[in-house]
Amino acid sequence: MPPGEFELIERYFSRSTPRRDVLLGVGDDAALLEMPPGRVLVAATDTLVEGRHFLPGAPAESVGHQALAVNLSDLAAMGAEPAWALLSLSIPSADEDWVRRFADGLHALAGHHGVALVGGDTVRGPRVITVTALGTVEPGLALRRDGAQPGDVLYVSGSPGEAAAGLERLGSGAPFDLADPLVRRYLYAEPRLALGRALAGRATAAMDVSDGLLGDLGKLCAASGVAARLDLDRLPVSSALAAHGTLADRERWVLYGGDDYELLFTVPAPAAMAFEATLRSSVPVTRIGAIEAGSGVRCLRRGVEERVEGSGYDHFA
Secondary structure (H helix, E strand, C coil), rough: CCCCCCHHHHHHHCCCCCCCCCCCCCCCCCEEEEECCCCEEEEECCCCCCCCEEECCCHHHHHHHHHHHHHHHHHHHHCCCCEEEEEEHHHEECCCCHHHHHHHHHHHHHHHCCCCCEEEEEEECCCCCEEEEEEEHHHHHCEEEEEEEECCCCEEEEEHHHHHHHHHHHHCCCCCCEEEEEEHHHHHHCCCHHHHHCCCCCCCCEEEECCHHHHHHHHHHHHHCEEEEEHHHHHCHHHHHCCCCCCCHHHHHHHCCCCCCCCEECCCCHHHHHHHCCCCCCEEEEEEEEECCCCCEEEEEEEECCCCCCCCCCCCC
């Protein structure tokens, strides 16, 4: 007989945590969490729908990883320290093998970043996953989208575009092969939490790239009331990405792919050299342009302005 709702929760989601700030976790009507003194709460929530945010047949472990990773990326973009998570899981049946592997993927990422799963809900329905991630940050150090100033240097972390290329490969029939670095990057994006914490108090504005670099840069500019110059020649292209597709394909993946969850951020120009010299992070960062007065995003190639069509992902466009 398939396990019931409460058996699934007890077997796969009710795990002990070393966090002393969890006074009461999974198993009651709500969690009791102790806030550290002198910190403010940072909250982020995202919903993943099968067929829209992850492919049918995707490894359950990768779905669990992704469900938490997209939220931790939002915390990274705020310079926050992650602490707790809540999970709402809708599944069509009590498929114990799928739930076990999903939970393993989620708990693996949570454990790596010291996050405790403290509650949620499990229901029967279409496969839909909502995670709420909670963290903390010093009030004056939180990163926001609205602080960029003309003259600031514009950066992006890591190698955007790899996940988009991986998704395109999967969409064309490639197997879920973790030996393929692009496919793996799509299935197991890494939230840039250490970089986000390093940027706290140093970056003037930041956000994660979840809907495409070009579109998200436009959102950052709108929030800050500024414009941006994006130097297309400076866009980072990893060796894995360089081995696939045409130049136009690679630029499209970098500009419009968002599933890498890299960080886009700005630093005052006078502090940029010192910032680059002292940054201690496992992920590289690349100068890709600058903030200007005005509105919108100008794209330049070899110093000449070039019209680039397209925008970020929009569920209702």
